[in-house]
Amino acid sequence: MTVLSRLAGSNTHGQDSSYFLGWEEYEKNPFDESRNPNGMIQMGLAENQLCFDLLESWIAKNPDSANFKCNGQSVFRDLALFQDYHGLPQFKKAFVSYMSLLRGNKVTFDPSKLVLTAGATSANETLIFCLANPGEAVLIPTPYYPGFDRDLKWRTGAEIVPIKCSSYNNFKITKTALEEAYNSAKNQGLVVKAVLVTNPSNPLGTTLSKDEITLVLNFVSSKNMHLISDEIYAGTVFNSSSFTSVMEAITDKKWAHLLDRVHVVSSLSKDLGLPGFRVGAIYSNDPKVVSAATKMSSFGLVSAQTQHLLAGLLSDHKFMEKYITHNQARLKARQAMLVSGLKRAEINCLESNSGLFAWVDMRHLLKSRTFEAEMELWKDVLYEMKLNISPGSSCHCSEPGWFRVCFANMSDHTLDLAMQRVKSFLDSKINKNSHSYLKNSRRARSLSSWVFRLSFDDKEPEER
Amino acid sequence: MLSKMATGNGHGEESAYFDGWKAYANNPFHPINNPNGVIQMGLAENQLCFDVVKDWILKNPAASICTVEGVDSFQDIALFQDYHGLAEFRKAVARFMEKVRGDRVKFDPDRIVMSGGATGAHELVTFCLADPGDAFLVPAPYYPGFDRDLRWRTGLQIVPVQCHSSNNYEVTRSALEEAYERAQEANIRVKGVLITNPSNPLGTVMDKDTLTSILAFTQEKNIHLVCDEIYGATVFKQPSFISISEIMTNQDCNPDLIHVVYSLSKDLGFPGFRVGIVYSYNDDVVHCARKMSSFGLVSTQTQRLIASMLSDEEFVDRFLAESSQRLAARHSVFTGRLKQVGIPCLASNAGLFVWMDLRHLLKDPTVEAELALWHVIISEVKINVSAGSSFHCSEPGWFRVCIANMDDETMDVALRRIRALAAKKDMPNKAAGKRKCWQTNLQLRLSSRRLDDFMGIPQIGSPHSPMPQSPLVRAT
Numbered sequence: 049m050t051v052l053s054r055l056a057g058s059n060t061h062g063q064d065s066s067y068f069l070g071w072e073e074y075e076k077n078p079f080d081e082s083r084n085p086n087g088m089i090q091m092g093l094a095e096n097q098l099c100f101d102l103l104e105s106w107i108a109k110n111p112d113s114a115n116f117k118c119n120g121q122s123v124f125r126d127l128a129l130f131q132d133y134h135g136l137p138q139f140k141k142a143f144v145s146y147m148s149l150l151r152g153n154k155v156t157f158d159p160s161k162l163v164l165t166a167g168a169t170s171a172n173e174t175l176i177f178c179l180a181n182p183g184e185a186v187l188i189p190t191p192y193y194p195g196f197d198r199d200l201k202w203r204t205g206a207e208i209v210p211i212k213c214s215s216y217n218n219f220k221i222t223k224t225a226l227e228e229a230y231n232s233a234k235n236q237g238l239v240v241k242a243v244l245v246t247n248p249s250n251p252l253g254t255t256l257s258k259d260e261i262t263l264v265l266n267f268v269s270s271k272n273m274h275l276i277s278d279e280i281y282a283g284t285v286f287n288s289s290s291f292t293s294v295m296e297a298i299t300d301k302k303w304a305h306l307l308d309r310v311h312v313v314s315s316l317s318k319d320l321g322l323p324g325f326r327v328g329a330i331y332s333n334d335p336k337v338v339s340a341a342t343k344m345s346s347f348g349l350v351s352a353q354t355q356h357l358l359a360g361l362l363s364d365h366k367f368m369e370k371y372i373t374h375n376q377a378r379l380k381a382r383q384a385m386l387v388s389g390l391k392r393a394e395i396n397c398l399e400s401n402s403g404l405f406a407w408v409d410m411r412h413l414l415k416s417r418t419f420e421a422e423m424e425l426w427k428d429v430l431y432e433m434k435l436n437i438s439p440g441s442s443c444h445c446s447e448p449g450w451f452r453v454c455f456a457n458m459s460d461h462t463l464d465l466a467m468q469r470v471k472s473f474l475d476s477k478i479n480k481n482s483h484s485y486l487k488n489s490r491r492a493r494s495l496s497s498w499v500f501r502l503s504f505d506d507k508e509p510e511e512r
Numbered sequence: 513m514l515s516k517m518a519t520g521n522g523h524g525e526e527s528a529y530f531d532g533w534k535a536y537a538n539n540p541f542h543p544i545n546n547p548n549g550v551i552q553m554g555l556a557e558n559q560l561c562f563d564v565v566k567d568w569i570l571k572n573p574a575a576s577i578c579t580v581e582g583v584d585s586f587q588d589i590a591l592f593q594d595y596h597g598l599a600e601f602r603k604a605v606a607r608f609m610e611k612v613r614g615d616r617v618k619f620d621p622d623r624i625v626m627s628g629g630a631t632g633a634h635e636l637v638t639f640c641l642a643d644p645g646d647a648f649l650v651p652a653p654y655y656p657g658f659d660r661d662l663r664w665r666t667g668l669q670i671v672p673v674q675c676h677s678s679n680n681y682e683v684t685r686s687a688l689e690e691a692y693e694r695a696q697e698a699n700i701r702v703k704g705v706l707i708t709n710p711s712n713p714l715g716t717v718m719d720k721d722t723l724t725s726i727l728a729f730t731q732e733k734n735i736h737l738v739c740d741e742i743y744g745a746t747v748f749k750q751p752s753f754i755s756i757s758e759i760m761t762n763q764d765c766n767p768d769l770i771h772v773v774y775s776l777s778k779d780l781g782f783p784g785f786r787v788g789i790v791y792s793y794n795d796d797v798v799h800c801a802r803k804m805s806s807f808g809l810v811s812t813q814t815q816r817l818i819a820s821m822l823s824d825e826e827f828v829d830r831f832l833a834e835s836s837q838r839l840a841a842r843h844s845v846f847t848g849r850l851k852q853v854g855i856p857c858l859a860s861n862a863g864l865f866v867w868m869d870l871r872h873l874l875k876d877p878t879v880e881a882e883l884a885l886w887h888v889i890i891s892e893v894k895i896n897v898s899a900g901s902s903f904h905c906s907e908p909g910w911f912r913v914c915i916a917n918m919d920d921e922t923m924d925v926a927l928r929r930i931r932a933l934a935a936k937k938d939m940p941n942k943a944a945g946k947r948k949c950w951q952t953n954l955q956l957r958l959s960s961r962r963l964d965d966f967m968g969i970p971q972i973g974s975p976h977s978p979m980p981q982s983p984l985v986r987a988t
Contacts, residue, residue: 128565
């Protein structure tokens with residue numbers, strides 16, 4: 049018997065989550081407007097497909113970046129050879145100015161404090177390697193992105209302790225929740241090294257309020273911890289002024305002592321819709337973190353070809369301002385379309401101002417206030433409405449009945465069709481005078497056993 | 513406040529090796545602007561065939577998703593983040609690997625797993641095969657980067673398998689057994705053997721008997737065999753490259769123990785594109801590695817380019833032939849001129865470097881004397897070469913000299929300087945006299961930590977900073 053590592057044998061990679069069945073089902077019967085109009089619509093994928101026309105037109109007008117050129121001269125050789133883990137200077141400079149733009153220019157960023165990584169997936173893992181020893185813990189507000197279970201815990205040996213948020217106050221972080229999480233960690237004998245927040249939030253689609261940020265900063269200050277702020281959705285805020293980055297918050301002198309304990313994770317996967325290019329970054333004021341993370345980035349550098357293309361794009365300030373404006377407007381319109389469509393079916397969403405998804409309240413459709421009932425409802429959505437959406441339990445939500453529904457990865461027409469399916473299905477249920485969505489089918493009965501089944505080998509949890 | 517990993521030295525950059533980089537970075541050679549600067553010969557890069565590649569790129573605009581011809585694919589490529597990678601990419605890489613092995617083996621595209629360069633691949637394989645505290649046996653001399661790549665974040669230990677110049681560094685069965693027993697006595701569980709074939713720093717290929725013997729050893733002990741074959745296409749003359757895949761087809765063995773690490777950084781000269789590959793014959797490893805590859809996927813923009821390039825079989829054949837020829841020529845000129853001045857090199861037929869024998873110039877056969885000589889080479893001869901001790905070589909006096917990362921003119925300058933070095937018969941004494949001031953200025957350290965050719969100097973730049981005259985740096 050060949051022995052592999054314990055890591056290889058564990059399932060901390062998190063792919064046994066029910067989250068991925070939806071993917072599998074979608075792959076078996078993917079919707080296509082013309083070729084498969086009755087197929088499953090993918091609403092479990094937080095991708096931004098709304099602004100490719102803008103990017104493509106920029107590319108058409110900027111052949112140099114596209115074609116390994118700089119001022120008309122070929123730089124192919126230099127790019128092909130460039131593997132400096134400090135990154136292409138021009139790219140980092142452009143990246144930080146873009147980060148600043150997204151934050152209303154209320155903060156300026158120093159390129160020398162930026163570490164490039166292969167996507168935010170790698171950035172998050174790297175930060176944990178730098179901040180926590182194996183067995184130490186990170187506190188994370190729930191609900192949270194399912195991929196954190198893999199990214200933060202798998203190879204690092206770190207633990208996640210949830211900060212439980214709930215609907216009674218719109219899932220806002222409270223002092224009580226923070227303290228409870230901390231005590232829970234202590235009771236488990238865990239040393240807590242950091243709090244990690246996602247701002248704007250995945251899956252909620254909301255930005256942290258200034259009060260919440262103050263609460264969290266006070267907390268990490270008093271407990272002598274780090275704060276990691278995953279701000280990869282910063283460019284999806286419908287209105288820039290409603291977003292406060294932690295970097296902006298700590299410019300206040302009273303947080304001066306925290307400066308080197310606050311770290312931001314950034315990426316181009318959500319704002320620009322470029323997840324395939326694997327562009328992530330860590331921003332930290334602590335030179336030791338920057339130094340260690342930079343060395344670790346050797347294990348996942350950004351392709352120089354991609355750095356060159358994006359350096360050109362991001363340093364075109366005029367274009368980027370225009371892009372941000374259009375992106376925000378289109379996301380806002382799309383979100384409104386989803387929200388009103390669901391409302392017609394008497395389904396409400398958490399009020400949101402950002403993200404590529406809505407946090408949908410389907411509690412009233414549950415047979416019982418249990419996660420089993422949530423799974424049953426989910427199966428209905430999957431097989432009857434033929435929509436792949438993400439159940440709240442996969443995001444570690446403490447209350448059953450919430451679902452994340454994405455809206456930016458399809459056309460208007462497809463979204464409209466999805467909303468029609470929801471309404472039709474629910475109308476038909478009401479007509480049949482039944483509020484029970486438990487189908488007495490073999491499929492539903494086998495659901496429970498399926499949910500605890502192991503291993504969807506071929507599905508990757510890239511989607512956030 | 514930070515983790516032990518972040519504050520410790522596992523990254524391997526605290527090393528006397530820095531001095532060479534510092535000297536180079538402070539005073540880089542340029543034929544016109546700085547003809548007396550330090551010539552970089554510590555960088556194993558393949559710069560000989562960019563003209564061939566550039567020509568292909570100009571003729572194949574659709575390979576870029578940003579040209580008029582290719583932009584229709586932009587959206588799909590930009591969105592694609594499936595950790596399986598583009599099918600066309602896997603297929604093209606598998607085919608390329610077959611060609612590099614003379615079509616003597618077949619590679620299954622479904623076993624191709626991406627990683628962040630070979631750097632990422634090695635770490636990834638280690639995470640899959642070994643627990644913290646376990647060990648790999650690694651024949652020495654070996655690439656200094658392994659100290660970081662295999663050990664830093666994984667907790668693996670490396671037990672070197674000592675090889676000697678007296679038998680051309682053959683990896684003998686007894687050397688393997690000795691290393692294995694050493695590990696056992698120290699209560700260290702050996703999980704595998706890692707070989708680099710063709711070898712860095714030796715530039716030699718392993719013959720069939722050696723590979724068969726190593727394979728048999730690992731099979732008997734039921735441990736893994738990881739084969740780093742990243743220099744596979746840098747073989748420029750006989751004997752030909754025999755890959756582990758070929759050996760496997762000829763004998764009964766448990767394939768679950770066999771894994772290959774590959775990359776396009778050396779064969780094609782594309783280290784900047786970060787194309788690393790893990791190819792395992794173990795299904796569980798493929799599945800686990802694929803999940804882990806999320807931490808270092810290849811940019812799809814690059815996957816598309818590589819897929820297009822490598823599926824052009826006519827281009828690939830032409831490139832491989834041309835590269836081989838140019839490496840052969842460069843190798844022949846370099847070793848020939850060294851021979852003329854009485855400097856022997858290990859007979860080699862692969863790699864982007866030669867293993868130069870300067871034992872006769874050492875004051876004593878000690879590491880201290882080697883490092884003293886090294887400092888002379890850097891500061892007086894003004895060439896950055898890599899001291900053998902940084903490769904864990906047990907015999908002082910050997911140096912790895914890279915020969916494929918410069919043009920012919922610069923090579924010529926380097927050779928003239930080396931001739932001057934050879935002429936300094938009394939130089940070892942001079943070295944002893946000057947050592948004190950170097951110790952002050954260059955912080956001569958004899959720690960056992962070694963630096964690989966990928967690591968760099970904080971504040972100055974990693975060893976793979978572009979040349980200062982590169983437009984990529986000038987542009988800022």
